[in-house]
Amino acid sequence: MTSPSESSPAGPAVHHTRAAAAVDLLETVRRDLDEARLPLALPGSDAARLDIRNALAQLDDYMLPRFRSLDAPLLAVVGGSTGAGKSTLVNALVGHPVTRAGAIRPTTRQPILLHNPADSGWFEDQRVLPNLSRIRGAVLETPLPASRAGAAPDAAAISSLVLLGHPAVPQGIAILDAPDVDSVSDGNRTLAGHLLAAADLWIFVTTANRYADAVPWKLLLDAASRDIMVAVVLDRVPPAAEAEVSADLRTMLQREGLGAARLFIIPEVTLDGLGMLPGGAVEPLGHWLHELAADSAGRAEIARRTLNGTVRALSGRVAALAQASREQQQSRDVLARDVRHAYQDAGSRILDATRDGALLRGEVLARWQDFVGTGEFFRVLEQNIGRMRDRMGAFFRGEPAPAVKVETAIETGLQAVIVDEAANAAEDADQRWRSDPAGRQLLGADDLSGTSAGFADTVAAEIRAWQGALMELIRTEGQGKRTQARWLSFGVNGLGAALMIVVFSMTAGLTGLEIGVAGGTAVVGQRLLEAVFGEDAVRRLAQTAREDLNSRCHKLLQAEQQRFLDRLDVSTGVPPEVLSDHARALLELAGTA
Secondary structure, eight states: OOOTTOOSOSSOHHHHHHHHHHHHHHHHHHHHHHHOOOOSOOTTHHHHHHHHHHHHHHIIIIIHHHHHOTTSOEEEEEEESTTSOHHHHHHHHHTSOOSOOSSSSOOOOSOEEEEOGGGGGGTSSSSSSTTSEEEEOOOOSSOOOTTTOSSOOOGGGGGEEEEEEOTTSOTTEEEEEOOOTTOSSHHHHHHHHHHHHTOSEEEEEEETTTTTOHHHHHHHHHHHHHTOEEEEEEEEEOGGGHHHHHHHHHHHHHHTTOTTOEEEEEEOOOOOTTSOOOGGGGHHHHHHHHHHHHOHHHHHHHHHHHHHHHHHHHHHHHHHHHHHHHHHHHHHHHHHHHHHHHHHHHHHHHHHHTTSSGGGSHHHHHHHHHHHTHHHHHHHHTSOHHHHHHHHHHHHTSOOOOHHHHHHHHHHHHHHHHHHHHHHHHHHHHHHHHTSHHHHHHHTTOOOSSOOTTHHHHHHHHHHHHHHHHHHHHHHHHTTSTTHHHHHHHOHHHHHHHHHHHHTTTTTTOOSGGGOHHHHHHHHHHHHHHHHHOHHHHHHHHHHHHHHHHHHHHHHHHHHHHHHHGGGOOOOSSOHHHHHHHHHHHHHHHTTO
């Protein structure tokens, strides 16, 4: 077997070319998985985030190291349930206590990796399990009892890996004693999962009383999905029950896709004074490990098989992540659509209120009638339009009520409409989001069901700006025309007030005095403007003023809805299409690993 310091290729050039291409792909996948985000609280998102973390750990701990070092020794991880006898088994394989065993749980907190001294170079750096620091262990000349052997179960030592070279371990295979998969310690359970994910093969230890437990079987099913080689050690089997128990376990393994797993039986025996099994108890397992170590082609096949299965499983994980990312985007789109619909509906209601004559009632109507002088104006309207042009100038040169009162009334009424509808939209959007888990997460404890602070003042300022722009329209239209003297005699504010009245009724179908006071009031303004500018100009002025008003209302509502949309300014990091491409590429790689 070659050492890690030798640079000669272990196989054909094409094999190493494929391995290099695989490393490139896996590094790209790893980078994108690290950048992937699932920010919204959707069903299954927590599990998907955990899947990302596990996939990253397996890429770092196993896949990338194995592809980069195809000649490295196989890593056999010994795992199993609490009290199954894992450490006792490992001690028996090397012939004396090297890892702690006993009744106090957890015993194996600091994992120990046993290797042949000739293989030490493969494990001393961070090639595998890079997140665990290395501690070099040593075998004492005078063996300690198993209850005192190995590293002390110190919680602080969970981030370390003890390396122990021992000639009893065959060259080409390393044995790693992992914590309990169902440990009372959360850290132990997590570490056990990471160690098993980094294995080329599993030696799974269970007992005659606990071989059907759910937790170990969940891990065994994961092994089956990865097509990893598994050896099952059935420990503490009473001689009288061996046939029945072993047959039942074989049936279960066959049913769950693990029929090829090797099964080793360790009878129920009394441990010696050092807490050791009799030498012959683990002889079949030890012989099997030595056979694997001696067969370089067999080791390569095990590594290839595990790589294939692990890459294939990663492909499925990445495909599931792509789907989760699509669901994040879809949820974000739904939440954004809910907000936009709420504010679009508000905009439509504001538009309706400004064109159905509703604003020509109440205070606006009273101020307009004060301004134009209802009786005189309606007598003028009964005359023909030619005589009206001459008489209206004299009328407006009198001392009517200030036009600014009309503007103020319009400002107040329009402001109330816009603020009310914006508040309705905010309440609607808030309710829609709170009915959605992702929306509730984004809102948190914040209350967005009303308008933002200062919104009413912002609306008032925008209305005044619109009124100012409308006055400027009138000035521009009157400048340089024969009508200049006439519109100057009427006054910009007076004509502006008339144009506002027309704007708020131009699409309401108000065509004559017979419709009512509001309709008649609108006609007064329209006739006045037509007398000054002409019919086509009035139509154009009103249309321009209305479009400007609609644009300003739209801008106000957009600013309000942005309070919601800013919370959606979250990214999944990597497009789902890229993840789907990775999943396909990984599936192709699984057939050539």
